[in-house]
Amino acid sequence: NAGVTQTPKFRVLKTGQSMTLLCAQDMNHEYMYWYRQDPGMGLRLIHYSVGEGTTAKGEVPDGYNVSRLKKQNFLLGLESAAPSQTSVYFCASSLDGGLVEQFFGPGTRLTVL
Amino acid sequence: RKEVEQDPGPFNVPEGATVAFNCTYSNSASQSFFWYRQDCRKEPKLLMSVYSSGNEDGRFTAQLNRASQYISLLIRDSKLSDSATYLCVVNLGDKIIFGKGTRLHILP
Numbered sequence: 001n002a003g004v005t006q007t008p009k010f011r012v013l014k015t016g017q018s019m020t021l022l023c024a025q026d027m028n029h030e031y032m033y034w035y036r037q038d039p040g041m042g043l044r045l046i047h048y049s050v051g052e053g054t055t056a057k058g059e060v061p062d063g064y065n066v067s068r069l070k071k072q073n074f075l076l077g078l079e080s081a082a083p084s085q086t087s088v089y090f091c092a093s094s095l096d097g098g099l100v101e102q103f104f105g106p107g108t109r110l111t112v113l
Numbered sequence: 114r115k116e117v118e119q120d121p122g123p124f125n126v127p128e129g130a131t132v133a134f135n136c137t138y139s140n141s142a143s144q145s146f147f148w149y150r151q152d153c154r155k156e157p158k159l160l161m162s163v164y165s166s167g168n169e170d171g172r173f174t175a176q177l178n179r180a181s182q183y184i185s186l187l188i189r190d191s192k193l194s195d196s197a198t199y200l201c202v203v204n205l206g207d208k209i210i211f212g213k214g215t216r217l218h219i220l221p
Contacts, residue, residue, distance in 0.1 A: 035211075042213035043157070043200070059208075090156055101147075102209075104156035 006105035013081045013112045021076040023091030031094045032074040036087040081112045116210045123216040133187040134215045136201030147202040
């Protein structure tokens with residue numbers, strides 16, 4: 001099992017460009033999450049999904065959109081990238097919400113110039 | 114008071130020593146607690162869950178004090194490989210809060 005994978009691993013964007021980050025999990029987990037991690041800020045939840053076809057806002061959703069068309073995939077979109085979105089993005093999944101372990105992907109390092 | 118607070122460190126500890134750090138939480142309705150470990154430029158990974166009765170896994174012991182609203186992590190006989198950032202995680206039921214982490218450096 002690959003666990004949770006993320007594509008791409010690194011990306012540099014110019015302000016105003018768009019991109020999509022892909023997260024895939026092969027553990028048949030219902031819950032999936034997108035976090036961003038910035039120095040001194042810890043992990044902050046952007047959006048999450050409790051099942052195929054559902055999405056919900058987290059703590060810092062502005063400037064991001066998500067989709068969960070298939071249970072194993074969770075996409076994070078940036079429509080018009082801004083320098084403030086420079087960060088490390090982690091995807092995670094869990095069998096259930098909150099009471100069990102979250103499994104994280106290796107992260108995507110995004111720089112917006 | 115912040116929802117989850119940790120001493121950012123770094124804790125510089127000689128190899129073989131015992132080290133402990135705490136994490137305080139503000140919401141008394143918090144339901145479950147975890148310690149995650151994050152190596153430099155890597156993803157967080159679950160170290161251990163924290164149960165009301167406390168739990169131990171080898172050199173690691175986690176405890177919960179609901180009255181004072183904190184959880185603790187004790188590492189005995191520390192190894193160089195224990196150097197990492199340790200994240201406290203609190204589940205409030207409707208959301209999960211990650212602490213900012215405590216950095217631990219084990220010195221040879």
